[in-house]
Amino acid sequence: MDRRKFLKSSLVGSGVLPLLTWEEAKAFSLDAEKSLEALELPPDDAQVFNLTCQYCMVQCGYKAYVWEPGKGKKLAGTYTTPLSGEWVHPSFVNRVRKDGREMMVAIVPDRECVINQGDYSVRGGGNATTLYTPRSPEIAAKRLAYPLVRLKGKDSPLTRVSWDEAAAFIAERFAKLKEQHGPDALGLVFGDWLWTLPTYAILKFWFKGLGSSSYAGNGWFFDEESAGISAAFGTGTRSFTVEDFETTKLLVTAGTNLQANGSIWWHRFYLKNLAPGNAKHIDIDPRRTLQAQMAEKHGGLHLQIRPGTDPILAGALIRLVLERDAYDKEFVKKHVTGFDRVVETVRDPKFSLESAVKTTGIPREKILKALELLLENKGQTMLLHEKGLIHQMAAFEAQHAYAVLGILLGNVGKPGACVSRSGGHPKGTFAWPEEPPSRAENLNIYEGLEKGKVKALWAYGSNIFKQLPTLSRFRPLMEKTFLVVSDRIHTEMDAAADVILPAATWGEADLILASEDRRVRIIQKFMDPPGEARPDWEHVVLVAEKMGIPGFSWKSPREVWDEIRAQNDWIKEMDWDSLLKAGTNGLRYPMVNGKSPERLYSDEMEALLGRRFFTKDNKVHVEKFAVLKDFDPRRYEWGEVNARYPLMAIDFRLNELWNTGYTYWDNPGAFERTPDAYLLINPLDARARGIKNGQWVVLESPYGKCKAVARVTDEVRPGVVAMPALFPKPDQEFNYATRPTPTTDGSVDTMVACEVYGV
Amino acid sequence: MVVSRRKALVYLGVAGAPVAMRKVFAQGERVKVADLAGLVPLQPVSFSYPDEGSPAILLDMGRPTYMGVGPKKSIVAYSALCQHLGCPTAFDPKEKLLVCPCHISLYDPARGGICLEGPAISRLPRIVLEVAGGSVYAVGVAYGLIYGRASNA
Numbered sequence: 004m005d006r007r008k009f010l011k012s013s014l015v016g017s018g019v020l021p022l023l024t025w026e027e028a029k030a031f032s033l034d035a036e037k038s039l040e041a042l043e044l045p046p047d048d049a050q051v052f053n054l055t056c057q058y059c060m061v062q063c064g065y066k067a068y069v070w071e072p073g074k075g076k077k078l079a080g081t082y083t084t085p086l087s088g089e090w091v092h093p094s095f096v097n098r099v100r101k102d103g104r105e106m107m108v109a110i111v112p113d114r115e116c117v118i119n120q121g122d123y124s125v126r127g128g129g130n131a132t133t134l135y136t137p138r139s140p141e142i143a144a145k146r147l148a149y150p151l152v153r154l155k156g157k158d159s160p161l162t163r164v165s166w167d168e169a170a171a172f173i174a175e176r177f178a179k180l181k182e183q184h185g186p187d188a189l190g191l192v193f194g195d196w197l198w199t200l201p202t203y204a205i206l207k208f209w210f211k212g213l214g215s216s217s218y219a220g221n222g223w224f225f226d227e228e229s230a231g232i233s234a235a236f237g238t239g240t241r242s243f244t245v246e247d248f249e250t251t252k253l254l255v256t257a258g259t260n261l262q263a264n265g266s267i268w269w270h271r272f273y274l275k276n277l278a279p280g281n282a283k284h285i286d287i288d289p290r291r292t293l294q295a296q297m298a299e300k301h302g303g304l305h306l307q308i309r310p311g312t313d314p315i316l317a318g319a320l321i322r323l324v325l326e327r328d329a330y331d332k333e334f335v336k337k338h339v340t341g342f343d344r345v346v347e348t349v350r351d352p353k354f355s356l357e358s359a360v361k362t363t364g365i366p367r368e369k370i371l372k373a374l375e376l377l378l379e380n381k382g383q384t385m386l387l388h389e390k391g392l393i394h395q396m397a398a399f400e401a402q403h404a405y406a407v408l409g410i411l412l413g414n415v416g417k418p419g420a421c422v423s424r425s426g427g428h429p430k431g432t433f434a435w436p437e438e439p440p441s442r443a444e445n446l447n448i449y450e451g452l453e454k455g456k457v458k459a460l461w462a463y464g465s466n467i468f469k470q471l472p473t474l475s476r477f478r479p480l481m482e483k484t485f486l487v488v489s490d491r492i493h494t495e496m497d498a499a500a501d502v503i504l505p506a507a508t509w510g511e512a513d514l515i516l517a518s519e520d521r522r523v524r525i526i527q528k529f530m531d532p533p534g535e536a537r538p539d540w541e542h543v544v545l546v547a548e549k550m551g552i553p554g555f556s557w558k559s560p561r562e563v564w565d566e567i568r569a570q571n572d573w574i575k576e577m578d579w580d581s582l583l584k585a586g587t588n589g590l591r592y593p594m595v596n597g598k599s600p601e602r603l604y605s606d607e608m609e610a611l612l613g614r615r616f617f618t619k620d621n622k623v624h625v626e627k628f629a630v631l632k633d634f635d636p637r638r639y640e641w642g643e644v645n646a647r648y649p650l651m652a653i654d655f656r657l658n659e660l661w662n663t664g665y666t667y668w669d670n671p672g673a674f675e676r677t678p679d680a681y682l683l684i685n686p687l688d689a690r691a692r693g694i695k696n697g698q699w700v701v702l703e704s705p706y707g708k709c710k711a712v713a714r715v716t717d718e719v720r721p722g723v724v725a726m727p728a729l730f731p732k733p734d735q736e737f738n739y740a741t742r743p744t745p746t747t748d749g750s751v752d753t754m755v756a757c758e759v760y761g762v
Numbered sequence: 763m764v765v766s767r768r769k770a771l772v773y774l775g776v777a778g779a780p781v782a783m784r785k786v787f788a789q790g791e792r793v794k795v796a797d798l799a800g801l802v803p804l805q806p807v808s809f810s811y812p813d814e815g816s817p818a819i820l821l822d823m824g825r826p827t828y829m830g831v832g833p834k835k836s837i838v839a840y841s842a843l844c845q846h847l848g849c850p851t852a853f854d855p856k857e858k859l860l861v862c863p864c865h866i867s868l869y870d871p872a873r874g875g876i877c878l879e880g881p882a883i884s885r886l887p888r889i890v891l892e893v894a895g896g897s898v899y900a901v902g903v904a905y906g907l908i909y910g911r912a913s914n915a
Contacts, residue, residue: 041913081815081910085848086864092845093907094883122847122865128883262866266881270865293866293879658879672883675876 043075052527056127057509058661060426062518064116064587067529068109088114088121097131099530116587124266129670135533147505148534174549186214190457194464198514200563201539207436212552216442221465225446226749231402237617242603243421248272251419253380257287258391259425262294263658291718309364317404319359322349331413341626382413387425394753396639398746416604430517434570452480459485468495472751473743475707507532513560524589643756652757654728664731680730682711683719699762704740704755792899806853811900817842839889843909846882
């Protein structure tokens with residue numbers, strides 16, 4: 004039985020018993036037979052490398068231990084105790100090639116790293132399962148190992164060529180298109196989560212080398228996803244530190260499911276703070292997630308909000324705080340500009356408690372209980388939000404409204420207190436080369452595609468056939484361009500790519516990433532990349548050299564880093580050697596004379612940097628709250644809800660699925676949970692459509708459709724359906740149905756009116 | 763989150779409990795776990811396998827179950843230690859799931875012990891059972907590694 008058949012036959016996680024026998028299932032286990040043998044553990048003299056996780060913004064520390072097969076430790080019986088962080092799970096161990104030889108490797112969560120202290124998530128725990136290994140033909144086959152080119156146009160086959168030929172092929176076509184149509188005919192979509200060094204290399208090449216302003220990130224078109232935060236503080240950079248999860252008295256999460264998507268933070272909060280009864284949690288989410296259930300179980304709240312109405316909830320809470328004259332007067336007086344505009348704006352009747360109850364769908368008593376908790380824990384509350392707000396049309400309004408709520412309660416720059424994004428991917432950009440002036444009129448690459456102005460695309464660490472919206476309409480347009488792909492694996496893009504460049508990835512090249520609490524770390528190379536794969540920044544070097552463009556002659560990652568840090572005062576002291584020495588705890592920015600503040604906007608920061616905020620006048624700005632005067636949820640996605648599309652679809656991120664799932668099928672512990680995308684639908688909505696639990700359904704929006712297995716549950720509110728974002732099966736990709744219009748912060752919009760019907 | 767062993771035991775509400783590892787069963791040894799007559803559906807039976815440091819849970823799910831044994835094919839058993847960081851899981855009869863109290867990994871004993879939610883990266887090791895003469899015996903370990911060990915033997 005092959006993996007595909009297994010996945011077809013299995014409906015694990017959909018409320019339906021899997022239709023597989025043990026004999027079938029064990030073929031997909033972590034090698035059930037082998038597991039009964041002794042697992043070889045790292046010997047004391049193993050080579051040791053410092054790593055951070057290849058996935059999310061939490062950026063847990065890991066160690067790679069490398070040793071010769073057969074020379075590892077063999078231990079009998081139980082060798083460690085619960086929560087010791089000493090146990091080597093079989094998934095941590097793999098075989099790789101290093102310097103041409105087959106070696107054992109163990110990727111182990113680092114007990115010395117202050118972020119995770121030996122803990123790990125279901126994603127990071129599978130880091131070793133994703134490694135290119137000669138032992139797995141399946142994993143070997145999916146990796147890109149050699150440059151491939153369609154030498155005679157889209158209908159010709161992909162042919163293996165040398166790096167030199169591939170670079171020359173791209174250089175010639177780029178030069179020709181630029182000459183014929185101008186530089187903006189060349190479009191870039193980059194994975195902005197991608198390792199710091201490649202991101203800088205491609206942006207410099209695009210803006211300065213080619214002079215093109217046609218670009219998008221993988222989840223946004225223009226502006227920034229932190230706009231509602233940076234409007235207040237002058238930067239969207241996350242302001243808290245990981246220890247705050249253990250000391251805060253109240254955690255407020257809006258549109259961010261930390262249990263699943265920031266697991267180690269939630270673990271620290273849950274085990275050390277929430278469960279012992281020291282803190283409370285208010286979770287604001289249209290879905291009743293495990294996090295929401297735990298919040299309720301431990302004396303907190305789940306506010307099951309109607310999606311897209313967050314600005315009303317936040318505005319109503321602000322109005323109640325002001326009515327009770329309970330805001331932090333000292334903080335506001337000392338640091339806040341624009342307070343009057345807030346006072347004036349929340350006078351609008353739409354922010355009354357009665358109106359908020361009606362608009363948000365949250366019961367009156369729950370809003371009042373939330374108010375009570377917020378007031379009780381003034382100055383000791385963490386307010387975090389993420390894509391649930393950022394990927395709705397009125398993203399700026401929602402983000403800024405929650406920010407202002409937190410600011411007025413003084414939850415800024417104190418231990419256990421912040422208003423911040425929680426984040427998604429690690430920080431990948433420290434220097435942003437100057438953009439060509441044409442950018443002012445060229446913000447949306449989709450417009451360029453639609454008008455036929457964009458003639459070429461470089462998909463650089465971003466699967467553009469998954470990560471961009473309204474794929475039903477835009478994928479065919481992207482397919483027609485001269486398409487260059489830099490990636491680590493074969494993807495849907497193979498079907499249309501003119502050139503595919505294989506990327507050396509995590510473990511295969513020296514890389515740099517930064518965590519959400521501002522720790523910069525080097526991820527050391529500990530193994531060989533497959534075939535001729537090279538780090539993404541080298542792809543840029545080769546093409547730039549072929550085009551005769553100067554300024555791209557870096558010979559090592561260290562040289563790229565030196566150029567980046569020279570442009571950013573926050574990191575300029577962090578030379579390569581001191582980062583190497585700092586290991587998995589890294590160095591924190593902003594750094595001045597070897598010192599860094601634990602939290603932004605704090606006394607400590609003011610003492611160190613001579614300023615408390617990054618705004619020009621060193622104040623917190625809340626005057627943009629006035630945009631909420633015009634806010635009406637019916638103007639946005641809800642305006643498309645009608646008799647034909649009566650439901651509102653939202654998406655969410657699975658715990659076990661990182662990004663587009665490019666490593667999903669490497670890790671049985673992940674994919675056996677969710678072998679197919681599922682759609683949460685309330686029993687009322689399911690009954691009205693004759694939809695049964697576990698049946699295949701189609702979600703259809705005005706923009707396209709996709710498929711999922713129905714999960715009939717009151718975990719989602721009536722009138723709303725939810726499905727995982729970026730599920731790694733083409734017909735189960737929600738982005739075939741999403742809206743093309745960017746949000747008010749320039750991001751992609753993943754809320755869409757829809758209908759759902761059985762197949 | 764990793765803590766000292768003493769603290770771990772406090773978190774788990776088992777402060778002072780010794781971690782015994784004296785009696786070691788030979789691999790494949792038949793160890794009697796329960797009498798069929800004494801089993802009540804959805805009431806867990808605790809035992810240790812393959813040694814006394816490795817707690818396990820036997821469950822009669824009350825209906826035919828994936829890899830179940832017994833007259834109704836309803837009896838299964840798993841290592842009780844969470845595959846994430848080794849906290850002992852407990853059976854929640856309402857949800858019919860094995861729940862880890864530390865970081866809320868949820869395991870489904872009716873579906874091969876797979877982890878449905880939470881940080882655990884794999885299924886719970888399944889204890890292979892045999893029924894003979896009205897009793898249930900543990901005879902081996904069928905999946906992965908029991909927490910804390912480098913070998914199930």
